[in-house]
Amino acid sequence: MQTARTVAQARALFGASPRPLGFVPTMGALHAGHLELVRRARQTCAAVAVSIFVNPLQFGPNEDLAAYPRDESGDRRKLADAGVDTLFVPDAAEMYHPDFTSYVDIGPLGEILEGAVRPHHFRGVATVMAKLLNIVRPDALFLGQKDAQQAAILRKMIFDLNVPVELETVPTVRERDGLAMSSRNGYLDAQRRAQAPTLYRALLATRDALSGGASKPDAIAAGAAVLSPAARLDYLEVVDATTFAPLEPPRSPALIVGAARFGSTRLIDNVAWE
């Protein structure tokens, strides 16, 4: 596995890559969900590139940028074992010059749900992805369904700005008890870890109620009732899978999305209603 730490090194490596080149962008602290993205990329691509970059632009001032888990040596082992060809690990100074002022803003889809709770988060996501795609120039981009709104936003950026890449969204990988794999799960103590799977169960209960003909308020109430009483629900919604517009009355196909705090750890998840 070759490693690039600067944009110039990355351009040299990726410019000489076999094609098609698949790309899996990450913030490190890799888990089975990330490795599933790599596995999917290897199925269809002649080479696979992974980036590890904890992007300051997508963290709010009171969020967990400094605390975000970092484990480059562990990550490197996992990626090498998974057959990754090239790893791009820039530092923040390499990605953002002190005079940096440019942003990619994809509009209203970035301002609802996760975007309402985390102002400027998706502008930071879209901007760093525009940069990474310009540096890596992959043929295919692999993103996890767990971050569904992020994937929808990047799909919209790719469409609106004619970015020359195919986007594939890969199903969420879960623990045995249903908890979606996430680097932030590592923040949970044993008690919170035991409560965390209730977010997924809340989504399933909402879906079951909708499938049974319940109204949206009743279905969401049924879901919320399943969530651990120790958790704080940020939102639970039934949305269009492309625009993330809340659906009222609800109709399938749709996405049921939720976010909740378990102590100071904020987790998100979603399930399809088809």
Added chain:
Amino acid sequence: MQTARTVAQARALFGASPRPLGFVPTMGALHAGHLELVRRARQTCAAVAVSIFVNPLQFGPNEDLAAYPRDESGDRRKLADAGVDTLFVPDAAEMYHPDFTSYVDIGPLGEILEGAVRPHHFRGVATVMAKLLNIVRPDALFLGQKDAQQAAILRKMIFDLNVPVELETVPTVRERDGLAMSSRNGYLDAQRRAQAPTLYRALLATRDALSGGASKPDAIAAGAAVLSPAARLDYLEVVDATTFAPLEPPRSPALIVGAARFGSTRLIDNVAWE
């Protein structure tokens, strides 16, 4: 000369292009300034692509989008004669889907001088150029020095977002009387046409005064005194050539930039002070 009218046609043509590929984006109504860009591109590139697209995103509601001169058949002849390999002529529906909501915003540099007079203009310029560069994927981009702030903004976008293209700025081509070549010169009646070169002479007078040691207010007053009294000055400034920040006290190297209205026709120009 091959022609693409859709993004798909363009991708097919440009993907098979000899490299390096030079790109000259235009809004049509071509003049000797555009053809100089093509000539420069041919000097260093194996193939030259030109786009003609009157970009609605960069026109304000009270600007000249509908009236902007269009002459595709005349433009085609000029480009074929100039040795252009590929012409991309999309219509607005091909470039902007009805659900389009994404923008590239390069920050404060887009909000001063031309950006102050024309709100959202540079956001429209940066956005369409991000799209065109993603569609054409050129190795080199050729822009005219006449639109100096536009070139500075696109240089910043390319730097901040790691767009993989080299930008070359080509000196302004002028009429014999000094008037900078511009598609908008065609709006001028004989009387206004006779007044229009005073914008360039105002810039030169400002520069001469600065070189002679005048203060900035005195130099700008000397320039303004040379402008036709029938014209209305929008701005006359001494700015840093990269950031377009006004310089006080002025120091070379700098750019002296000006904009003035001759009747309803708004013209811009600039000269270097070195």
